[in-house]
Amino acid sequence: xxxxxxxxxxxxxxxxxxxxxxxxxxxxxxxxxxxxxxxxxxxxxxxxxxxxxxxxxxxxxxxxxxxxxxxxxxxxxxxxxxxxxxxxxxxxxxxxxxxxxxxxxxxxxxxxxxxxxxxxxxxxxxxxxxxxxxxxxxxxxxxxxxxxxxxxxxxxxxxxxxxxxxxxxxxxxxxxxxxxxxxxxxxxxxxxxxxxxxxxxxxxxxxxxxxxxxxxxxxxxxxxxxxxxxxxxxxxxxxxxxxxxxxxxxxxxxxxxxxxxxxxxxxxxxxxxxxxxxxxxxxxxxxxxxxxxxxxxxxxxxxxxxxxxxxxxxxxxxxxxxxxxxxxxxxxxxxxxxxxxxxxxxxxxxxxxxxxxxxxxxxxxxxxxxxxxxxxxxxxxxxxxxxxxxxxxxxxxxxxxxxxxxxxxxxxxxxxxxxxxxxxx
Numbered sequence: 006x007x008x009x010x011x012x013x014x015x016x017x018x019x020x021x022x023x024x025x026x027x028x029x030x031x032x033x034x035x036x037x038x039x040x041x042x043x044x045x046x047x048x049x050x051x052x053x054x055x056x057x058x059x060x061x062x063x064x065x066x067x068x069x070x071x072x073x074x075x076x077x078x079x080x081x082x083x084x085x086x087x088x089x090x091x092x093x094x095x096x097x098x099x100x101x102x103x104x105x106x107x108x109x110x111x112x113x114x115x116x117x118x119x120x121x122x123x124x125x126x127x128x129x130x131x132x133x134x135x136x137x138x139x140x141x142x143x144x145x146x147x148x149x150x151x152x153x154x155x156x157x158x159x160x161x162x163x164x165x166x167x168x169x170x171x172x173x174x175x176x177x178x179x180x181x182x183x184x185x186x187x188x189x190x191x192x193x194x195x196x197x198x199x200x201x202x203x204x205x206x207x208x209x210x211x212x213x214x215x216x217x218x219x220x221x222x223x224x225x226x227x228x229x230x231x232x233x234x235x236x237x238x239x240x241x242x243x244x245x246x247x248x249x250x251x252x253x254x255x256x257x258x259x260x261x262x263x264x265x266x267x268x269x270x271x272x273x274x275x276x277x278x279x280x281x282x283x284x285x286x287x288x289x290x291x292x293x294x295x296x297x298x299x300x301x302x303x304x305x306x307x308x309x310x311x312x313x314x315x316x317x318x319x320x321x322x323x324x325x326x327x328x329x330x331x332x333x334x335x336x337x338x339x340x341x342x343x344x345x346x347x348x349x350x351x352x353x354x355x356x357x358x359x360x361x362x363x364x365x366x367x368x369x370x371x372x373x374x375x376x377x378x379x380x381x382x383x384x385x386x387x388x389x390x391x392x393x394x395x396x397x398x399x400x401x402x403x404x405x406x407x408x409x410x411x412x413x414x415x416x417x418x419x420x421x422x423x424x425x426x427x428x429x430x
Contacts, residue, residue, distance in 0.1 A: 009049075009070070010071075011074055011075070011078060013042075015299065015301075016295075017038070017039075018042050018372040018393075019301045019302045020074060020296065020312070021033060021046050023305045023312045024072075025045045027314075029313040032066065034046060034062075036048065036051035036059070039374070039376055039377075040376050040377065040384060053078045054077060056078075057086055059078070059083050060089070064090060070092075070095065070313070070320060071095070072094075072095045073094065073096035074296065080106040082099035083096075084098045084102075093320040096274040096295065101265055101272045101294070104276070104294050105152070105293045106294075107150055108150050108191045111292045114264055114268075119260065120257050121286065121287055121288050122288055123289075124194045126193075127150070127191055128175075128191070128192055131175065134172075134175075138164055138192060141193070145159070145161055146158070147167045147174075148193065149190060150174070150188070150191055198282045199244075200281050201242065201245060202218050202278070202280070202300045203277075203280065204296060204297070205276045206274075206275060208322045208323065209273045210324075214254055216332055217241065217242050217245060218240035218304050219242055219300075220237065221423060227425065231348055232348070235390075236390075236423045236426070237339055237423055237426030238302065239430060240304055240306075241307075241332075243430060256287060257278050273322070274294060274295070277295065279297075299339050299341055302395045303337035307332045308333075309331045310328070315330060333397070334399075335400065337395060337397045338407075338408040339372075339393045340412050340422055341393050344389055345419035353385070353388070354386065356385055360384065363411035366414070368404070369395070369396045369407055371392055372392065373392060374391060392415065402430070405427045405428070405430075
């Protein structure tokens with residue numbers, strides 16, 4: 006199978022690694038890729054928001070499957086262009102991608118499908134936000150309605166900080182293009198309890214769950230500091246209810262897929278269910294329409310069956326024809342190494358050393374995200390989250406120890422990482 010993978014982050018490096026090791030993969034091209042994916046696949050410079058360009062690249066390599074990783078090209082309709090060219094594509098079309106592109110739309114779908122989630126108000130003015138904050142009380146939860154690279158949510162006890170975040174979101178140009186385009190924010194009730202991520206592979210009708218994972222959104226130990234795109238993750242979850250996956254399928258994923266089909270916008274691709282296990286039961290925190298970062302790193306590290314065949318079956322509408330995914334008995338942990346200044350203005354161009362040394366450790370591999378090579382070939386930082394150090398082990402504790410041993414071998418000036426990923430699990 007010839008596969009074109011779209012994206013350049015650690016998520017895409019994890020996908021590329023799994024696909025490159027898959028016997029079903031004949032050829033793998035990653036566009037635009039990064040220095041990590043360049044070591045295992047051919048990379049291709051490409052505007053990934055240009056659906057016509059992606060479709061042309063897929064035709065030229067005679068791709069059997071295109072996998073779109075990031076949310077921006079999904080919302081922009083890249084999948085629509087690839088499918089119009091007659092090529093199987095894993096990912097939702099623009100209409101279905103609104104589940105991530107608009108949190109207000111996701112709430113509407115959940116209400117129609119009777120999916121348990123937080124109570125919420127969709128607000129288009131600061132006055133509406135203020136009233137919603139007062140109605141729910143602290144902690145305040147304010148979400149940008151549109152895409153925000155995983156950093157559009159503020160959870161705070163500070164009412165003024167919540168209002169400031171809402172004001173900044175409302176001041177942006179444009180909103181959900183499928184509505185009136187007015188910027189909006191979603192103010193929600195706070196959900197207590199641990200959060201869980203479950204990826205569900207969908208073909209418009211069928212839903213196949215992957216392994217649950219838990220990620221860490223805050224920058225600093227103890228879940229302190231600003232919200233980020235994710236600072237680490239682990240899988241499996243030894244403490245989770247045995248029927249967790251069945252609950253999510255029956256109460257969340259299957260009803261949402263059925264509702265999307267009822268609306269004439271069938272969901273094909275990856276439905277990321279962000280969940281809270283609250284004192285009142287399971288609740289949906291958010292939906293994404295693509296593999297989540299950094300959970301993908303640990304979920305795919307445990308996958309022992311063919312990823313390519315699973316994704317192709319979903320894209321072709323035949324999930325019933327493939328066996329369910331298979332998993333290693335062990336565990337995986339990933340720790341994100343971030344640049345100085347993240348999640349704000351980051352410093353770029355700092356040399357990175359020790360990646361190869363870290364990968365000499367048993368069970369450790371390093372995935373690239375915000376990396377580049379300078380003029381003389383030196384690996385340097387080029388973004389906020391720079392690397393993901395992933396380790397597998399017999400259990401979570403062993404994988405955690407190996408991951409942090411790998412982190413210690415990597416040098417990046419003024420780098421940041423949490424020291425409590427998967428601690429005490």
